[in-house]
Amino acid sequence: MRKGNTIFFDKNPCIASYAAVCGSKEKEGIIGGYADVTLKDDMYGESTYEKAERKMLSSAVQMAVAKGNFTEGDIDLMASGDLLNQIISASFSARQFRFPFLGVYSACSTMSESMLVAAMAVDSGYSTAAVAATGSHFASAERQYRYPLELGCTRPPQSQWTVTGAGACVISKKGNIKIKNATIGKVCDWGVTDVNNMGAAMAPAACSTLIQHFKDTDTSSEDYDIIITGDLGALGSRILKDLMWEKGYDISENHVDCGEIIYKVIEDEFQGGSGAGCSAVVMNSYIFTKMSAGLYKNVLFAATGALLSTVSSGQGESIPCISHAVELEGI
Amino acid sequence: MRKGNTIFFDKNPCIASYAAVCGSKEKEGIIGGYADVTLKDDMYGESTYEKAERKMLSSAVQMAVAKGNFTEGDIDLMASGDLLNQIISASFSARQFRFPFLGVYSACSTMSESMLVAAMAVDSGYSTAAVAATGSHFASAERQYRYPLELGCTRPPQSQWTVTGAGACVISKKGNIKIKNATIGKVCDWGVTDVNNMGAAMAPAACSTLIQHFKDTDTSSEDYDIIITGDLGALGSRILKDLMWEKGYDISENHVDCGEIIYKVIEDEFQGGSGAGCSAVVMNSYIFTKMSAGLYKNVLFAATGALLSTVSSGQGESIPCISHAVELEGI
Numbered sequence: 125m126r127k128g129n130t131i132f133f134d135k136n137p138c139i140a141s142y143a144a145v146c147g148s149k150e151k152e153g154i155i156g157g158y159a160d161v162t163l164k165d166d167m168y169g170e171s172t173y174e175k176a177e178r179k180m181l182s183s184a185v186q187m188a189v190a191k192g193n194f195t196e197g198d199i200d201l202m203a204s205g206d207l208l209n210q211i212i213s214a215s216f217s218a219r220q221f222r223f224p225f226l227g228v229y230s231a232c233s234t235m236s237e238s239m240l241v242a243a244m245a246v247d248s249g250y251s252t253a254a255v256a257a258t259g260s261h262f263a264s265a266e267r268q269y270r271y272p273l274e275l276g277c278t279r280p281p282q283s284q285w286t287v288t289g290a291g292a293c294v295i296s297k298k299g300n301i302k303i304k305n306a307t308i309g310k311v312c313d314w315g316v317t318d319v320n321n322m323g324a325a326m327a328p329a330a331c332s333t334l335i336q337h338f339k340d341t342d343t344s345s346e347d348y349d350i351i352i353t354g355d356l357g358a359l360g361s362r363i364l365k366d367l368m369w370e371k372g373y374d375i376s377e378n379h380v381d382c383g384e385i386i387y388k389v390i391e392d393e394f395q396g397g398s399g400a401g402c403s404a405v406v407m408n409s410y411i412f413t414k415m416s417a418g419l420y421k422n423v424l425f426a427a428t429g430a431l432l433s434t435v436s437s438g439q440g441e442s443i444p445c446i447s448h449a450v451e452l453e454g455i
Numbered sequence: 456m457r458k459g460n461t462i463f464f465d466k467n468p469c470i471a472s473y474a475a476v477c478g479s480k481e482k483e484g485i486i487g488g489y490a491d492v493t494l495k496d497d498m499y500g501e502s503t504y505e506k507a508e509r510k511m512l513s514s515a516v517q518m519a520v521a522k523g524n525f526t527e528g529d530i531d532l533m534a535s536g537d538l539l540n541q542i543i544s545a546s547f548s549a550r551q552f553r554f555p556f557l558g559v560y561s562a563c564s565t566m567s568e569s570m571l572v573a574a575m576a577v578d579s580g581y582s583t584a585a586v587a588a589t590g591s592h593f594a595s596a597e598r599q600y601r602y603p604l605e606l607g608c609t610r611p612p613q614s615q616w617t618v619t620g621a622g623a624c625v626i627s628k629k630g631n632i633k634i635k636n637a638t639i640g641k642v643c644d645w646g647v648t649d650v651n652n653m654g655a656a657m658a659p660a661a662c663s664t665l666i667q668h669f670k671d672t673d674t675s676s677e678d679y680d681i682i683i684t685g686d687l688g689a690l691g692s693r694i695l696k697d698l699m700w701e702k703g704y705d706i707s708e709n710h711v712d713c714g715e716i717i718y719k720v721i722e723d724e725f726q727g728g729s730g731a732g733c734s735a736v737v738m739n740s741y742i743f744t745k746m747s748a749g750l751y752k753n754v755l756f757a758a759t760g761a762l763l764s765t766v767s768s769g770q771g772e773s774i775p776c777i778s779h780a781v782e783l784e785g786i
Binding site: 125126129131172174175185200201205207208209210211212215216218219222223224225226227228229230231240241244245247248249251252268308309310311312313427431432433434435436439441443446 | 456457460462469503506525531532536539540541542543546547550553554555556557558559560561562568571574575576578579580581582583599639640641642643694762763764765766767769770772775777
């Protein structure tokens with residue numbers, strides 16, 4: 125069923141299992157004790173950053189499948205994408221597993237988009253067990269979007285740090301976390317052109333999707349134990365709270381941003397984490413574990429993505445952003 | 456319903472309307488008389504190739520919406536992607552229309568993937584009118600994937616020419632072309648590393664999906680008036696026919712490849728057209744018009760995509776490919 129921009133699932137698609145891999149810096153923070161694999165060396169035994177990123181994604185998928193007592197043959201859909209050009213991490217992982225594969229892309233909102241697509245397929249009976257997954261790697265993102273690491277460029281204080289990590293979940297009809305509905309995002313662009321200030325660019329997209337979700341589902345912020353955004357970082361998170369407040373919603377008590385909470389020590393990462401892997405690892409380790417333990421019951425997850433490229437920014441464009449939301453219920 | 460890798464639509468999703476824009480070279484060929492807009496100048500009044508590509512995509516979407524007597528407010532989903540890094544053509548088009556947007560990517564198979572996702576959403580009642588769209592531009596693809604045009608590099612005889620064009624269709628419950636089912640592709644990689652020989656790389660993916668489709672739907676090649684692949688080109692198309700023959704299927708009589716038929720004069724384009732826009736313009740002009748006129752009834756459309764990036768090729772990887780198929784019926 126559809127209402128507004130929200131699709132309601134009535135056939136009970138659930139998170140059957142989940143897994144996460146994170147890097148050495150991420151291990152020091154909140155998810156260190158929850159991720160299934162934490163890397164000592166972010167190269168993960170590979171010869172390039174891109175191959176390390178792909179291996180993390182594949183590992184997360186493989187573990188999520190195994191933890192749910194699925195065989196690889198049980199999985200009949202993989203919905204995945206990532207930040208690298210032509211989403212090579214996802215495509216090459218799909219090559220490894222030979223799952224029927226739908227490539228998706230919404231930058232750092234890819235975790236919620238892939239969950240949305242997988243839940244749609246399971247709810248409609250088009251899939252019995254679908255994997256949703258994404259990841260990112262600090263070093264591959266830096267060299268693709270910014271500067272070669274070897275240059276040692278300084279970073280401005282409004283910047284964030286791309287998370288090294290990957291997360292995956294299997295969505296099927298059985299599990300103790302139900303996917304109740306999902307709100308499809310619209311592209312928002314408030315004219316921000318500073319590619320180092322993704323939080324400011326993405327906050328309006330999160331605001332738009334959260335308000336749309338509240339209207340479509342006839343809920344408000346207090347109906348959720350926790351409202352989780354993807355990777356707005358500390359600054360973006362504050363902007364979101366302000367924007368929501370202006371629209372009459374107070375999320376100050378129960379809003380958490382994955383980018384803001386992922387790192388323990390604020391050092392080079394300034395505003396916190398970002399990247400498709402940011403919300404992927406936080407959700408697929410810390411949050412789903414807490415939900416499974418009954419600590420959170422009603423959870424709204426709205427990952428946020430900045431849909432720019434180096435070419436669009438180079439051609440003077442501002443940064444279009446999107447946020448897809450998924451409502452979860454611990455059962 | 457699902458069988459094998461094929462999802463069956465029982466709620467009658469249809470192509471309600473369609474539109475295509477093509478470039479000046481494409482205008483000379485088979486689609487020249489069918490495309491809604493044919494460009495005199497491939498810059499389309501824009502200052503960069505990328506902006507011209509985006510404008511073609513937006514124009515195709517706008518025309519498809521208008522031709523179906525929809526307003527922009529009627530469209531509650533846009534599933535789209537393209538070849539440019541971070542699918543900026545699709546994302547920036549979605550920004551313009553403010554449609555709820557799911558970014559998808561499967562390279563030159565994006566037309567069938569976007570139709571598959573849109574049909575899933577319409578069939579399940581998650582959407583009432585969904586746009587599926589993609590496009591490409593010769594010049595933006597050349598500079599991103601190959602060499603700057605200004606270098607005037609020669610091209611090897613096995614190469615293809617990226618189509619300048621875009622196509623879009625609106626999928627809803629009414630229309631005279633029914634989407635019966637769709638087969639989700641698996642990633643195939645037979646070890647081809649020659650980035651100038653996409654036809655050879657992609658043919659096995661088309662073969663795999665066609666055979667899977669025949670098995671799942673209990674049909675064979677003779678059940679279709681026409682079996683259309685995306686952009687294998689002349690060489691890839693011959694390879695596909697051979698591969699199918701070896702597996703016991705004769706598609707020599709009713710197989711057509713969009714890349715092979717799109718250009719009138721074989722000149723620089725050698726093996727024919729390629730690019731996400733190739734099958735997008737051929738389907739959304741020539742084929743759907745013939746179907747609407749009752750000239751083709753049973754049509755199997757299997758676009759093909761090469762999931763490489765310049766980075767993956769530079770790191771010595773072979774070319775993973777995919778093909779998503781959509782079965783159409785003129786009613």
